[in-house]
Amino acid sequence: MIYYDITDLLNYFKVYTQVTGIQRVTIEIIKEFVNLAENNEKFGLITFHQDVKRPMATDPAFFQKEELSGEQICAYFGLPISGKSGDLTAYLERRYGKKWQRQLHGRRLELKNWLTRGRTFRSKGIAKSPASTWQEKKAVWTPVEFEPGSVIYLAGGTWGKIDLTQELGRLRSERGVKIVQIVYDLIPVKHPAFITRGTSFLFEDWLVELNKMTDMIITNAQSTQDDLISFAKQGHLPPYRNIRVVPLAHEFVGSRKVPSAPELGPNALYARVGTPALHAARIPYVLCVGTLEVRKNNWGLAQVWQSLKQKHGYNLPRLIFAGRKGWLNEEFEHFLKQTQNLDDYIKIVEGPSDAELAYLYEQCLFSIFPSFCEGWGLPIGECLWFGRPVIASNTSSMPEVAGDFVDYADPADLDSVAAAIERMLDPTYRESRVKNIESMPMRRWRDVADDIWTTLHSV
């Protein structure tokens, strides 16, 4: 019996209703697990949710549905749906940071929509969600009696949760349950420069705890595995019991292809991609996807752009940063303010939806990801998935994502970043890279799920 811990997923949907990248990946993997388990074996979802107090399991069959909306998931698990129509909620969440703002503007928009007979929602790309056919069923949670030898797979971050770690330790020693944890990176202890102070301590405690209580650790990159091994060595801990590497995928699960040509009807471009994104992408651009935080080297990239602009003048394409606003990025913000977004050669598309992200990937000249360190580097694979070339850093896990199909630069040496960009700006070279990508074997999330499934059976 394999239990998949979905506490993280529930915690997310407790606050938000919109489904984004990470949740889609989780759902995709659960879906594949259900398919794999059908033949001979049992597979369950569990949670150690603090509201439930003790481990509870539910049937995963629900996730087999083709397309799940955030609302459906919330309703199924009995979590509050923040808002009345799904897309309106998502729209408000994108736009307003505070809850009272969302409530106020939700009311305002609904009233306005009623007065304009539906025109307001249409103009903002908000579609009323279809009538509810899913409300009949709700998740049935049953207390779990763990049989010896069953496997608990923890796919989310469990650090900082002392109760959970203690509970897992108890289950392992008393019931003979096997515990498998996925570790995405060791950044908080290896590169504390990029983390708010305090997090590193919690993370370190957690890594020490994992050493005692896990039967297997899955990492997504060789470099993370190496870090774990040296962590154990330097911390005078016994070596971790069993470390396996399962690389993540290149696939972008967020959205099917977004039509780029003007196409009318409900699928029209303007219905799926917001004006700010369309507006930013109207002229040739280079894309940088990721949270706007210091680790992603936003400041360095902006410096490079400033230097390139002096050289190329208005032949330089614009640089679009697509991502949520993160932390500790004052240098970058200061730079943008001082230079007026480098005379608007730099654009920020804040909190893009999946459809917008897909559109931006498809239309870019190429993308650049000069992060200082990563546990994997999803945007690298995603860009290749859309057939566009990428320049990434040659550090930590990033070279493992796509090997020779990517161009590399040293994130601490901005000159090398500039050189890599200049080479890629040449159309002939870029075309050759695009051709090259066509021959690349793309890894899908289904493949990742298959690999994890096999690994879980070898505990």
Place this chain on the structure above:
Amino acid sequence: MIYYDVSDLLDHFRRCMQAGGVARVSTVTVAHFQEISKKGDYCLIAYHPGMKKTVVADPATFPVNATTGPEFCAYFGLRFKGPHKLDGYLSQRYRSRGARLIHKWRLTIANALTQGKTFRRKGLGALAANGTSTAPAVWREPEFAPGDLVLIAGGTRGQGPFLSFLEQARKQQGVRLAQMLYDVLPLSDPQYFLQGHPYLFADWLIRMNRTIDLVITCSRQTAQDFTTAITQRGEKAAPVSVVALAHEFLENAPQAQAGVFTPLYEQISTPVLQAARLPYVLCVGTREIRKNNLGLARVWESLGKKHDLKLPRLIFAGRQGWMNEEFDRFLQCTGNANGGIVMVESPSDDEVAYLYKNCLFSVFPSFCEGWGLPIGESLWYGRPAITSNCSAMPEVAGEYADYADPYDLESLRTAVERMLDPAYRQARVEAIAGMKKRNWKHFSDDLWRELKSA
């Protein structure tokens, strides 16, 4: 008998948690004197603000390994009035007094419940408990014999009763007085000081000159400036001897380490780690007009035009000082010289050490100095330094440092450009490796010898 005046230390530790630069040098010297002195020829003297009189104590129980204000206060028999680190944290975070009070209680309780984890996470460290293990000194009335020497280690301004007491002892009991003088810059270079300060300094210096038998300066330049300043005012200058300061950077005793990776985050705060994430050149010192911050920033802007992305960043590590509006305006108008300049505000000692260790090289283009600690400190960590060719600065490291004229930015620019070349920098690093570096024990030894032979 040699008396070491610790009034400065008393004053410092009453208010501060940590021993900063000069105070730490004093504690090291006091402790080292205890080691090299014979019994009965060395004593501490201070004007005690609690008893309101001058007292002496045997330094045998001086808490050599103490590092915090409360520990020293326990020794000196004073009540620690200084801010806890917690207060500093709260004042950074909460504006209103009510909020600070509430959060102080909240954090203290949270910390007690989590067994110290809360403070650790916020980088507050363990707050010193009220009771310390330090044994208090036994203070007694001074009994001078003729020929005794009192070394006044710091300034005596605002300690009128102490000074009068010493003057009287000198007249009546034949005690000799020595004054440590780190610089006479307010008189030699008054343009770098606030209006009025040079007058006060001159008055003090003349009074001291009449009172004392010996002046000890840290550089030949200061000795010369002192004599000139006094003779210009029509007085006869007291005899001067020179004891050079050290190159050593006094680090805090390393804390017990778990040995997991390098637990940098225990000692170094995130803004510092972040500033140092890209290659950088370091400039340590209070940000004031005398330190030539503006000149260096101009050089950096000009280098940025030429070297573009190849130019490392320039980190200014220090406290905000006075009369530096030009520099502040320059940063604002040029966007920190197009992003090439980074500020690290009031770094701790650990953080400064970290910045020294990881810099490409350091620059210290000050207009004038009484010594120039950052030059030696940079070399102490094996990193090359560029400094000014005037005032006392060439005395610090001689041929091991590179020099430029602080009034000629072109020469500073040339010196920096030469150092940016990795091959040349490597050659300088190798030269520094062969340098005999002075530590604070060397300084104390020399000072002791000087006092004995006086």
